[in-house]
Amino acid sequence: MPLLSVEDLIVRYGAIEALHGVTLHVEPGQIVCLIGANGAGKSSLLRCISGLVPAAHGRILHRCLQQGEAALHRLPSHRIVARGISQVPEGRGVFPNMTVQENLDLGAYLRRDRPAIAQDLDRVFTLFPRVKERRNQTAGTLSGGEQQMLAIGRALMSRPRVLLLDEPSLGLAPLVVEQIFQVIQQVNREGVTILLVEQNANMALAVGHYAYVLETGAIALEGPTADVRGNDRVRTAYLGED
Ligand SMILES: Nc1ncnc2c1ncn2[C@@H]1O[C@H](COP(=O)(O)OP(=O)(O)OP(=O)(O)O)[C@@H](O)[C@H]1O
Ligand SMILES: [Mg+2]
Known part of the structure; x- marks a missing residue:
């Protein structure tokens, strides 16, 4: 099915x-x-x-x-x-004036399971070390590639089964x-x-x-x-x- x-x-x-x-x-x-x-x-x-x-x-x-x-x-x-079922929209849709961390937190806004949220944040940071390094910067200061990684990370914070x-x-x-496609496969x-x-x-x-x-x-x-x-x-x- x-x-x-x-x-x-x-x-x-x-x-x-x-x-x-x-x-x-x-x-x-x-x-x-x-x-x-x-x-x-x-x-x-x-x-x-x-x-x-x-x-x-x-x-x-x-x-x-x-x-x-x-x-x-x-x-x-x-x-x-x-x-x-989560979407990473065309053009990424990150909030430029919010920090990287705040953008990621938004991805988990429907969830209440704090320990699991913390686990997923670790997973996103493992997939995207660059996003971790920039967690306190505003998202608008990231490069296009970093914003795409952030957008994927944000979607993963809802713990989707379908992306x-x-x-x-x-x-x-x-x-x-190449990097983005490797992460997609991972x-x-x-x-x-x-x-x-x-x-x-x-x-x-x-x-x-x-x-x-x-x-x-x-x-x-x-x-x-x-x-x-x-x-x-x-x-x-x-x-x-x-
Ligand atoms: N909000 C809208 N109002 C009116 N027409 C729209 C709207 N959004 C999309 N369309 C039209 O619907 C058709 C399909 O658009 P869509 O954005 O789904 O295509 P796409 O394959 O994603 O294109 P792209 O590769 O440019 O992103 C196009 O003719 C587009 O002009
Ligand atoms: Mg399109």
């Missing part, structure tokens, strides 16, 4: 239809990538899973042993986070992108299921288990990443090969 199922999802902004009936499944333990060009509807899909934009049609189901099945498209955002990542590599230098190995949205198809297909290609609001192709990587159309349109 998939952990997360998006079925025939339509998202509209007024007269604009951003998603035209998207179906996608995320199996537990996997890194599932969603690749697609600018404006394909990738962020709209993630925002709808997190309850930040409404579904005009279709459904989003989350299944887990502890909490059973839930229709996410009927839940408010905070209930979705409480079910263990939704919206273009974590955007605007970062190749070396920093977090996944520790048991977090990941839905990874990327324009950097090369990197996403290298770390993912299964991939979907979104073109102008519809799924054009899906399969194990090795198959998608070998697809001629993907190679010319997304990987820049001839």
